Amino acid sequence: MATEVQKVIETARLSAGMILANGGETYRAEETAGRIGQAFDCEMDIIALPTGLTMTVARGGESASSIARVGSRTVDLTRLEAVNAVSRALTAHTMTLDEALSSLKNIAAIKTPDGWRSVLASGGSAGMFAVMFGGGWFEFLVAGLVSAVIQALLLVLPDQGGAPLGCLLGGFLAAALGLTAATLCGRGNVSLIVVSIIMPQLPGLAFTNGIRDSMHGDMVSGVARVTDAVMRAAVLAGGAGIAIWCYLRMGGAATWLI
Amino acid sequence: MADLMGVLKGLAGSFGACLCFGLLFHVPKRCLLASALTGLTGYAVYMIGVALLESPVGASFIGALAAALLSEILARRQKAPAIIFSMIGIVPLVPGAGLYSTMLALVLKEYDRAVSTGVETLLISACIALAIALVTLVTRALGHRVRPE
Structure with a gap:
């Protein structure tokens, strides 16, 4: 069973990674991850680059870090907008971390026009x-x-x-x-x-x-x-x-x- | 109105091109029309700028400025990231023609013309990017009052 800190970092990593992979700006990726951390009272450090990101999350003695490689980069604004909506719902606490994780996985499965x-x-x-x-x-x-x-x-x-x-x-x-x-x-x-x-x-x-x-x-x-x-x-x-x-x-x- | 047909073609063409671009980049359906309108507005301001300022660089700047401002407004109305609108909005302004004539001048070994069109093309791209960045920075600085997306 994953702890809340682990869920926070997983959510933040998925969101920031998807923003970078779908044409979003670097600051948007960093801000989104930061906002998710803040919403759950975690201290958060993130460095996002066009080709990857690394972050650590800490709260009350427990900490986790994560590195993700952003492989293929495309532009898919529907995914970008959906990730944005999830992070907004998380920050407003109208969505739980588990719900966020499953909807982020759904977003990753959205088909780009092919x-x-x-x-x-x-x-x-x-x-x-x-x-x-x-x-x-x-x-x-x-x-x-x-x-x-x-x-x-x-x-x-x-x-x-x-x-x-x-x-x-x-x-x-x-x-x-x-x-x-x-x-x-x-x-x-x-x-x-x-x-x-x-x-x-x-x-x-x-x-x-x-x-x-x-x-x-x-x-x-x-x-x-x-x-x-x-x-x-x-x-x-x-x-x-x-x-x-x-x-x-x-x-x-x-x-x-x- | 020197060339009404040209203006109409410019407006219709920029709208259609942005609409197709929106499909290509998978703009959310509810934002598709608005983003194409942003492109049309930017190009319309650009055409006015070319007629008044007689400078493609200045015209591109104000065109991009108009598109970026409209994007921020639309982003708040539709509760979506402004980049969806601004990125479609600048599509008609991207200096493809300048790139082509620079390349052509290089192939024809007319290096003087290559340098002048090349510099102009670079300036236009820089101005478009600058206009977008300026609007983003200003709205983000005011962000706490106008609540960003």
């Missing part, structure tokens, strides 16, 4: 970006289709644990397929199409979270996230650059790209 839904959403957003930038039907269709194809391919690709191979491939295919479609049809605004396809793949959240972490004093997380975001953007642009370089080498016209 397969066809993510392919459709990715294609839809790229298509709508083309409209946003002032493109017509042709740009909408090409950007949407290519983005959907890329997303489908990335799903088939094995998980590389955060390595940016997917970015390189995504950028390359965006430019290569966009150029091919426009060349075959002999029409369309190439730069608008490629930018629209790239937009959904850009690491905007990582970058803003990085700056926010730095301004909040979480220097390690801030530097790590900003570096991650800049690297991903550079690799994405590099992938597109390779495709365009090949196109120019094969005798394509540069004026058509700008």
Whole structure:
């Protein structure tokens, strides 16, 4: 039978870990864990990093510590919101620790949009970006289709644990397929199409979270996230650059790209 | 109104793109519409900013500021973390076009243009992040009075 301190640390670890794994900020993870500890009169120390967290909980001579590795990181705002609700209920004492533990396990089992839904959403957003930038039907269709194809391919690709191979491939295919479609049809605004396809793949959240972490004093997380975001953007642009370089080498016209 | 069609396309496109983005990032259903509206608002302010300030950097800053402020308001109304709205809200402002033209200039060996567009792209990203961070910091500083999520 686990003691209350052990349950507190388990709850805090699960909540903070899930926040970090689903796109939350570092301070949110630390604060959530801290608030859970506070609600049960425990002294609590936590260091959260984008890739893992460590914490100790102490109360009246009893103490426990825990380390968790944050493996694959995605963005799932439904999970984020659900964890937030659980921690709020815990702090308000409208939920017991046992209830919290079981609902946190349910939250971890929430399915992120996968397969066809993510392919459709990715294609839809790229298509709508083309409209946003002032493109017509042709740009909408090409950007949407290519983005959907890329997303489908990335799903088939094995998980590389955060390595940016997917970015390189995504950028390359965006430019290569966009150029091919426009060349075959002999029409369309190439730069608008490629930018629209790239937009959904850009690491905007990582970058803003990085700056926010730095301004909040979480220097390690801030530097790590900003570096991650800049690297991903550079690799994405590099992938597109390779495709365009090949196109120019094969005798394509540069004026058509700008 | 120089280009009504362009403005309408911008508004419709940003809303639709944010809606799809919300599906991709699994925004809770009850927040989906509100988060897409945040994106539309940010982009609308950005377009006004571009017309008035003639500076994409300044326009991105006020666009992100508007999106971030609206996110904080929505977060309190809907009792959900503000990041749900702000992260969808800045999606249309992310400088993908700047990244593309920087890359293109590099491939074409026009290094002067690469540096100038590259710096501008970096500035835009920094301004967006700064606007979001500023709003978060200020609301958290006032947090005890306005009760954060």
